[in-house]
Amino acid sequence: MEGLVSRLQRSWKCAGDVYLLGATNSGKSTLFNTLLRSDYCKSRAPDIIDRATVSSWPGTTLNLLKFPIINPTCDRIFRRQERLKEEAAKTEDQLSSEEKKYLNQLKKQGYLVGRVGRTFKQQKSSAEIDFDPDKLSYSLDEDPRDEDPSDPPKRFEEREEFIHNEVKDARWCFDTPGIVKEDCVLNLLTEKEVKLVLPSHAIVPRTFILKPGMVLFLAALGRIDYLEGEKPAWFSVLASNLLPVHVTTLGNADTVYEKHAAQEFLKVPMGGEERMKEFPPLVPQDISLKGIGTNEAVADIKLSSAGWVAVTAHAEEELLLRAYTPKGTALVVREPPLLPYISAIRGARIPGTPAYRTKKPPSFVENLGTTGSR
Structure with missing residues (x-):
């Protein structure tokens, strides 16, 4: 995020405002809120601007929210780089108790965490206290005797606003309502199912090794058949950790789907036979890939908004796959991945299964200074 802020500031000379565009639930509001609290935003704005609504349900950002972008003068860029260098020099032991508490909260949600700092903070003013005499008087149609004496005294709270000079030449960053895709699997799901499909915590990649004739299920929302190939290939699933992944043989795949779709074994959709009567069937699409090496994926198979599967195969190995998604939803092959x-x-192979353990990356980001000063 700090690197993104630095790149955005370097594009200041490009005239115009900045808009966050994309499909529903792609993370625009989360990004907007993070930028709002960063060096990209005018220092006084976070106390004035409403934060964007972050929700698992598509279409919750109904208004066009915006904040004014700070002008990245040479002095500000220098001060920001100095702060990033100081942050990069810190270890977890040198953090303040407040910073440690924040990092511990993040660690419960993810496996790779850091923090977005703030170089330019609003200075506390020591101006004289002003009062509005109109607020201390009664209007003509108001009688203080009508008030219930047991009610707590009314407080007059006035919303803080920007002054004209602060925003007259400002450039703005906008959060926009998400684009609702007609071919999105989320349109087929109930609210309870959406909460399982959309990740609420950092995704832990799950890797499986499949031989020709094997099938991988992602819940009951996606299926990939390994039809033809000479050698095993690796399939890394990136989806909500609440969605189950099951590997079976090509001969058993149809039986597994018919028996377990909308049941606890495949989890989503949920609701049993009655739910499957209204849920569209899985439809296939054949995919041909050629491997480029055992350490580099050749392509992603994106199963609509349920997640994607990165395919890694031996160099020059030709694979024939067949991927399935519910009828009416999009299946995309993304090259490069x-x-x-x-x-x-x-990590190590889990004995007796086609699955691997996942290595845990470091929990503290230590390269903020180099990222910000490039």
Whole structure:
């Protein structure tokens, strides 16, 4: 995030405002809130701007929220780089008790954490206390005797606002309502199912080794068949940790789906036979890939908004796969993959299964200074 703020500040010379655009539940509001509390935003703005709503249900950002972007002058950039260097020099033992508490909270939600700092903070003013005489008087149609004496005294709270000079030439960062995709699997799910499909914590990649003739299920929302190939290949699943992954043989796959769809074994959808009567069937799409090495994925198979599977295969190895998603939803082959070296974090093989343990990356980010000063 600190690196993103630095890159955004370097693009200041590009005229115009900044808009966060994308599909529903792609993380725009979370990004907006983080930028609002960062050096990208004017120092006084976080106390004035409403934070964006973060929800698992699509379409919750209904208003066009915005905050004014700070002008990254040479002095501000220098001060920011100095702060990032200081942050990078810190170890976890040198953090304040408040910073440690915040990091511990993050660790409960993810396996790779850091913090976005703030170089330019609003200075506390020591101005004289002002009062509005109108607030101390009664209007013509108001009688203080009508008030219930047991009610607590009314407080007049006035919302803080920007002054004209603060925003007259400002550039703004906007959070926009998400684009609702017609071919998105979330449109088929209930609210309870959406909460299982959309990750609420950091995703832990799960890697499996499959031989030709084996099948991988991601809940009952996606299926990948390994039809043809000479050697085993690795399939790394990046999806909500609450969605189960099951590997079976091609001969048993149809039986597994018919027996366990909408049941606890495959989890989503849920609701048994009645739910499956209205849920669209899985439809196939054949995919041909050629491996580029055992340490680098060749492509991602994106199973609509349920997640994606990165495929890693031996160099020059030709694979024929068949992927399934519910009818009416999008299945996309992404080349190059988003995380090409994702299979490198696989640990030891779990005995008796096609699954690998996942290595845990370091819990503290220590390169903020180098990122910010590039």
